[in-house]
Amino acid sequence: MTPVSSHSPHGQSPLRTVQVLGGGNAGSSAHVRSLTSGLVARGVRVTVCAPAEADRSYDFSGAGAEHVHVPRSSDPTSVAVLRAACADADLVHAHGLHASFRAVLALSGRRTPLVVTWHDRAYAEGARAHFVRLLERRVVKAASVVLGSTSVLVDRARRTGARDARLAAVALPGPRGGVEPEDPDRLRPKVRAELGAIGRPLLVAVGALERHKGYETLLDATRAWRLLDPVPLVVVAGEGPLRAVLQGRIEDEGLPVRLLGRRDDISELLTAADLALLPSRWEARSVLAQEALHARVPLVATEVGGIPELVGDAAELVPYGDPEALGEAVVRLLGDPERRELLKERGVRQAATWPTEDETVAQVLSVYDELTQPLPLM
Structure with missing residues (x-):
């Protein structure tokens, strides 16, 4: 496996990432727990912005991350807390539509790279479906890279206006609860x-x-x-x-x-x-x-x-x-x-054809490096 760097664009200090979660999806929360553990092991500083109940369930702090409580709502108070948490981040990675929208609001006016992972499609009917499409369009146009867990989601992101959408299959974390079942x-x-x-x-x-x-x-x-x-x-x-x-x-x-x-x-x-x-x-x-x-x-x-x-x-x-x-x-x-x-x-x-947790972390970190390394001198 090709090694990837965990350093900032200046090569001085460890890369600092902020992972943003809405807290409502078990799959994305488990993925962030797995991703956090892998990134920290590679020398990356990780802050997880998520509701307190998500940290209690998935123990991001126990995986080596700093946890910042950010409620699920998109009200000005939540966005302000998130904006402060992202102040010195080299890169922000948001998971799910609503967490991504909050990240877009929090990064407004900043040049911090934003990676968005679509783990699933936000489901809505009627008038709310139109609102969801507007949120999707706003998010993908602001994101540096959109990662889709399936080809269907990658195609959806491209149709919605993403400038860079890629397939990034999410590995299945270990057993729910972290304990192997008995015989x-x-x-x-x-x-x-x-x-x-x-x-x-x-x-x-x-x-x-x-x-x-x-x-x-x-x-x-x-x-x-x-x-x-x-x-x-x-x-x-x-x-x-x-x-x-x-x-x-x-x-x-x-x-x-x-x-x-x-x-x-x-x-x-x-x-x-x-x-x-x-x-x-x-x-x-x-x-x-x-x-x-x-x-x-x-x-x-x-x-x-x-x-x-x-x-x-x-x-x-x-x-x-x-x-x-x-x-x-x-x-x-x-x-x-x-x-x-x-x-x-x-x-x-x-x-056996699905990616391992290690392969998933390596792919995500390669995207981080791509977005944070300085351009070569001509």
Whole structure:
């Protein structure tokens, strides 16, 4: 691997970067934790500007960063705090649309390079969708470089007006919670017993209970396997505004689904699962899809966004919003152990093509060097 410098443009002191987070996305927060650890190990000074609760969850300080509490809002007070934190930065790196917009406001009038990473697409409907497009345009035009975690996001950034947009696939950090699960053969029956899935297939979905995550379609799809014997159990790990609606349907229709709320043991849940389900309307570089393939759990996912690029032929892909197709894919896989084994093997091969955390840090640092090194004398 080509070594990269961690020095400022003058070659005198360590490069100082500010990482800006909105605090609302687990994938981007985990990435910043991983990136911080790798940058600090390479001699880079890192300040993470994020809500206090994000630091409590991801321990940026423990990774060697200085943490500055910046609330998620874009009010003048938050922007002023962020502007002060960026005062002597060699480079600012913002993650996600709203954090990036705050960084643009905070850097107004300064020549500090701004790198923006789009981990996902900001989801919005109606009038808010127009507002989101305006924010995207403002951000990409101000950014020195836009890094997209998938080709779809890179293309979107270019269409929106980015002068320099590049693919920068984000590595999957270590297990959620930072602890490797215990021996799967011992753990699996324990988790299944806790969930009430002894002697029946266990299907696992993970994600915020929001409309674009496709959980209403998932509930519709359960009709396809309610006649199976034994009836598979679906568990959904996540919390959100749709909880009451989904729980009402589960109870009214007697659906074989359990809402687990927020969980910090996703690796353990996957260890116990027969299938992983991802019914979303949009996904970029889905953490669940990566975790499922790493854990050798067959995945049924919607053919949307960055999913086909991410999983290749290592998952069953179905159209979004089609409960029949989703239900049939699940029933077919549960009845075909050879197909499940094939997907497991393909998953391991596909996961081996993804970047490591070290490779991700090296790529990002090469972008930093490019933007902060002095131009050669002619």
